[in-house]
Amino acid sequence: MAESIKLTENQKNYLRIQGVIAVVDRARDLELARIGLNIPQAQVLYCLNEAKVRNEPMTPMRLSRVLQKQPHTVSALVHRMEAQGLVTTKKDMKRKNWLRVSLTRKGEEALKLWANATEVPDILSCLSKRETETMYTASRKVHAKGMELLRKMQSNPFDTEAELW
Numbered sequence: 001m002a003e004s005i006k007l008t009e010n011q012k013n014y015l016r017i018q019g020v021i022a023v024v025d026r027a028r029d030l031e032l033a034r035i036g037l038n039i040p041q042a043q044v045l046y047c048l049n050e051a052k053v054r055n056e057p058m059t060p061m062r063l064s065r066v067l068q069k070q071p072h073t074v075s076a077l078v079h080r081m082e083a084q085g086l087v088t089t090k091k092d093m094k095r096k097n098w099l100r101v102s103l104t105r106k107g108e109e110a111l112k113l114w115a116n117a118t119e120v121p122d123i124l125s126c127l128s129k130r131e132t133e134t135m136y137t138a139s140r141k142v143h144a145k146g147m148e149l150l151r152k153m154q155s156n157p158f159d160t161e162a163e164l165w
Contacts, residue, residue: 028120035113040077041086042065045111048103057092058101086110157164 005045007015029038037045047066051058064074078101081087094100103111124132 003082012083024120024123026149027123031117031120032114035110035117037110037114040067040069041081041110042114044074044081044101045086045103045114048101048107049111051101059092059098060101081107 003150007125012064025039032038032042044063047063048058050117051062057081060075060078061071063069063078064071069077078087078089082089083104085104087101088104089101
């Protein structure tokens with residue numbers, strides 16, 4: 001007969017967080033599929049728009065840092081999005097080895113649709129203002145600890161601290 005495994009409270013809470021993320025991400029993917037997007041695409045569109053607002057150039061490498069994804073993953077995503085007409089890439093005229101990524105008109109329209117697709121993000125309305133603030137503070141602490149662990153576990157996971165807009 002199998003023996004029960006005793007988990008620590010931290011392990012139980014980690015499993016709970018993973019479960020919540022899985023459910024909410026699945027619901028969000030289904031919501032975004034209605035407008036022809038998925039979560040990673042929406043994240044890229046949002047980052048590109050924020051960079052445009054700040055008048056900052058965006059490269060696939062910078063996107064990988066912001067999204068905390070491996071560069072090859074972001075590069076493949078950007079190329080698929082370019083084939084869909086959501087983004088455009090072009091060589092930087094000053095730094096020939098850099099590739100600039102920007103939104104197309106179709107990407108801007110998709111971003112607006114994404115911003116109006118709020119059914120899943122609005123599930124947070126079940127939390128009180130105090131609970132929301134507590135969740136935000138706790139998530140910042142867990143994020144910082146996760147980044148610390150990443151730096152210890154792998155060499156140079158992200159060259160700079162992730163930007164959280």
